[in-house]
């Protein structure tokens with residue numbers, strides 16, 4: 001297995017019991033996960049992986065996406081933001097839109 005250069009974690013609002021319940025899930029983050037998986041496949045980005053996380057405790061800013069290993073958090077993610085984030089990754093740039101400053 002090759003270690004991915006980017007791992008995108010999309011909040012799925014999962015609770016400790018596995019129940020998908022919360023802000024990001026209610027804002028279609030699960031569909032966003034599927035969309036990101038499809039885009040990564042279509043673009044043949046074999047250095048990018050995507051996975052779902054549990055609640056990140058910044059629910060009001062959801063859906064939230066984290067780009068690792070940079071650790072950049074993005075708020076209010078939608079399909080357009082995923083496209084822009086993947087564009088930036090392909091171009092070796094940093095997406096500034098919706099970036100949550102620490």
Ligand code: FES
Nearest residue numbers: 011024055056059
């Ligand atoms: S439900 Fe996504 S940050 Fe809490």
